[in-house]
Amino acid sequence: MSTSPNQEFTEKVLKAYSDIDNPRLKSVISILIKHLHACVKEMRVTDQEWEFAWDFMKRMAEKTSPLGNEFLFFADVMGLxxxxxxxxxxxxxxxxxxxxxxxxxxxxxxxxxxxxxxxxxxxxxxxxxxxxxxxxxxxxxxxxxxxxxxxxxxxxxxxxxxxxxxxxxxxxxxxxxxxxxxxxxxxxxxxxxxxxxxxxxxxxxxxxxxxxxxxxxxxxxxxxxxxxxxxxxxxxxxxxxxxxxxxxxxxxxxxxxxxxxxxxxxxxxxxxxxxxxxxxxxxxxxx
Structure with missing residues (x-):
């Protein structure tokens, strides 16, 4: 059974990170890539939506200071x-x-x-x-x-x-x-x-x-x-x-x-x- 171009691309990215020595880190990166790619494929993220996402993260970084970590806040309110x-x-x-x-x-x-x-x-x-x-x-x-x-x-x-x-x-x-x-x-x-x-x-x-x-x-x-x-x-x-x-x-x-x-x-x-x-x-x- 042939694989789709999308799947071939995900496999290419996975292979690029296959030489990590630390087994736990290698496993975490591999799982993260698989799930992130699957998420993007399922949502069919548009260019405009991706621009909003990285701008949202940029603004989170700008808001983060010794008074509070906006990334941690986001993880908290998402239940993570x-x-x-x-x-x-x-x-x-x-x-x-x-x-x-x-x-x-x-x-x-x-x-x-x-x-x-x-x-x-x-x-x-x-x-x-x-x-x-x-x-x-x-x-x-x-x-x-x-x-x-x-x-x-x-x-x-x-x-x-x-x-x-x-x-x-x-x-x-x-x-x-x-x-x-x-x-x-x-x-x-x-x-x-x-x-x-x-x-x-x-x-x-x-x-x-x-x-x-x-x-x-x-x-x-x-x-x-x-x-x-x-x-x-x-x-x-x-x-x-x-x-x-x-x-x-x-x-x-x-x-x-x-x-x-x-x-x-x-x-x-x-x-x-x-x-x-x-x-x-x-x-x-x-x-």
Whole structure:
């Protein structure tokens, strides 16, 4: 059976990349070429559409800065970032869900004392005292010295790196567990906010009639030597935006019960870790 000119061309491109030494890279490039070519063939992309596509990517590059990575935003709103997390870490038996890292994680947040607040004294918003336990998933044994890297948006919906009015590393901090695997800290009651939608990704969301809303949440990375790092988020029980999270991350296995306690709130939340290789994700925002 003869092959079509289109298929012959794809085979020519595949052959051009067949001498890559790294087997994993060779496999990734080969699969990428096959799927990209198949996608273009199925869509029958016109010259004008291709011009729009590369101009869209050019504008994404121009929008990318230390304040945010537009390419990462695009991967987030297309569900790619969360899918990668699920494929790599989303074991069904894990009671705490895995989440995308998000574009606002900043490296080297300061270590804070047990019970300390990540919010400045004059930061608007109700406080929530968060406590819990980090333990080994299989044995339930406490994990001493585990590190919880916490960050969140302010009451105005902006992260510290987006807002000149916030102090350096505001609403960010790292905490260590004690010998019983427990931790305690104070944060702001999380706030629903809009993702930055003043760039090409925002245009795309408007066309799709999707609101650029993230439900209220707090970001957490939990790590310890000899254990697989857990990247997750804590959402507020009853938040109506959970089902329509613009980046497809919010789910019921990442929901916390924020209970009123006087003029503040209280949250108890545990983090089980599975044995594995301890790695930290690369921060989109440098220290």
């Amino acid at each position: 970032s969360q899918l990668i997390e699920i494929l790599n870490h989303g074991e069904q038996e894990q009671p705490v869900g895995v989440a995308l890292l998000g574009p606002f994680f900043r490296a080297d947040a300061p270590f804070r004392e047990r019970g300390a607040s990540i919010a400045s004294d004059d930061a608007p918003g109700a406080r929530v005292r968060i406590s819990g336990r980090v333990f080994e998933f299989e044995s339930n044994a406490p994990i001493e010295g585990a590190i919880l890297d916490i960050w969140q948006a302010a009451a105005n919906g902006l992260y510290e790196n987006q807002d000149e009015q916030q102090p350096d590393y505001h609403l960010r901090g790292r905490f260590r567990t004690d010998k019983n695997g427990t931790f305690e800290l104070i944060a702001l009651m999380p706030t629903t906010y809009r993702i930055p939608d003043d760039g090409p990704v925002g245009e795309f969301l408007k066309i799709a009639k999707r609101p650029p809303i993230r439900p209220a949440h707090i970001h957490v990375i939990v790590s310890a030597p000899g254990y697989e790092t857990l990247v997750t988020q804590i959402f507020v029980k009853g938040d109506p935006d959970i089902e329509d999270d613009v980046v497809f991350t919010a789910s019921q296995n990442m929901v916390g019960d924020f209970k009123p306690e006087g003029d503040a709130f209280r949250l108890t939340y545990d983090f089980p870790l599975k044995r594995g290789i301890s790695t930290m994700p690369k921060a989109p925002i440098p220290a």
